[in-house]
Amino acid sequence: MRLSRSAKVVLGVITVLVLLFIYVPLMLVVVNSFNADRTFGWPPKGFTLEWWGKAFDSPGVRDAVLSSVWVAVVATIISLVLGTLLALSLQRYKFFGRDVISLLVILPIALPGVVTGIALNNMFTTILGVPLSLWTVVIAHATFCMVTVFNNVIARLRRTSPGLEEASADLGAGVFTTFNLVTFPQLRSALLAGGLLAFALSFDEIIVTTFTIGAGETTLPIWILQNLFRPNQAPVVNVVAVVLIVVSIVPIWLAQKLSGDSVRVSGARAKADER
């Protein structure tokens, strides 16, 4: 198939237009966080750093950042442990029900966030009678963050040979010594990448969070949602939105550099992906 020059140019132009479509709205938020005009009319009439200063001084924003970081860190630690254990058992052993478990782990990101959200909300409030808090958010986030760690670790395990572990055992190392000195060093960068993805996924998650967070608690996304419709808060919302963009994209960028395994869409939902 030989495409004519003009066909190639047309395709190139479409690609550029679609990329503009993808990036312009995000850029608009970044530009508006410096927009001196409170109503954010376009084009901006002037630029200011006032909103950034206001955002840093706002106690509401600061609390929300702390809650978000705390939730993301704890959820990431839990999903690192559980995701690694799961990847090791699914990759290194064959057992009854293996396919079911590997389907189960992607289910939290395959189903829409509303379903995961209401299912957990219902479980906590109606069935168990547990009051919603930041801990319930952590449990919810860990459940769907597990898959990003799992995906990264299992991809790495597929490329490493179990022969190394057998050799270690033959040389007299115990099970734990082998894990510490042979398996873990090979997984280290995959774990870092998976952990970063899990952190980013948890940090900006909104749907499941709205269903599982306790009254009076705010994470950064919840803070945005609460202040979105208040015109006098709009400038600060823009700043927080930019922070969210940066905090979610930088870890992903790092993770991509670290892992070397291509990040698949299903790891994103996260989305996700999912979720």
Add this chain to the structure above:
Amino acid sequence: MAQQMQQLPPGPPKSAGAVPRAKANSFSAVLHRSPRLRLAGLLTAPALWLILVYVAALAALLVTAFWTVDTFTGEVSTEWTTENIVTVLTDPVYQRITLRTLWIAVAVTVIDMILALPIAFFIAKVAPARWEKLLVVAVLMPLWASYLVKAYAWRNVLAEGGLLEWLGAPIGLSSPGYGETAVILTLSYIWLPYMILPIYAGFDRVPDSLLEASGDLGAKPLTTMRLVMLPLLVPSIIAGTIFTFSLSLGDYITAQIVGGTTQMLGTVVYANVGAANNLPFAAAVSLVPIAIIMFYLFIVRRTGALNNL
């Protein structure tokens, strides 16, 4: 075994002498002798978490849909009734909302498909190799930016006196304002990368030689596209639609932010969890998107699309 050992890279010298040996009767030795015990040790915690937290929650959701709320106390009463399910399925209000949600999800899927096909084709087959990786990253990056921020960005774009009005003014277009059209536009925007990536991967897997052969045999590019590429691409396209369709179906944040008064299934679920405090009804409503997605997955299962996720 000995041969295999020779192929191993030499370890760092510092750890060579310091590796502890396992003791014959230690816990580690017991684990070493029994792979089943090792597996149990690895699998128990994550499997319990998934089953106790997630499977149990989904099962409870299904059960709760058949319960009801005591109108006086506001407490959930565990008497069995199909009232909620019947209401969701037969009340014209909820039928309309279901149809609207379906229409939005289908529209978003079609728009994303139309946008994704040319760009995925360009990246995989037309762009020079050194651009290819860069373009993939350019598409991939925004996929990770916060969903909330993307919806919020569109609130800015669509705002009165916003970017879209400014762009549209010279050609006489105005912003559609906040409503159903805005929801479709914003959701298409948010889920577009989820459509581009699987289709790109699909194009990438089609060998160039196949296209050359088709060209050499006299097929024009459009014929090659239709007869050679499209059949090979179907699973990838369907993989993309699974994302755009199912993610749109469950949305409620976008509807809240740019939808004005537009109600979707997700909106009803959220309203009944929060303000109306009727969890059994919310559970019943949430079964609708689950059923639709399961049905869709069941239809497309045979195309092999599920392996492309």
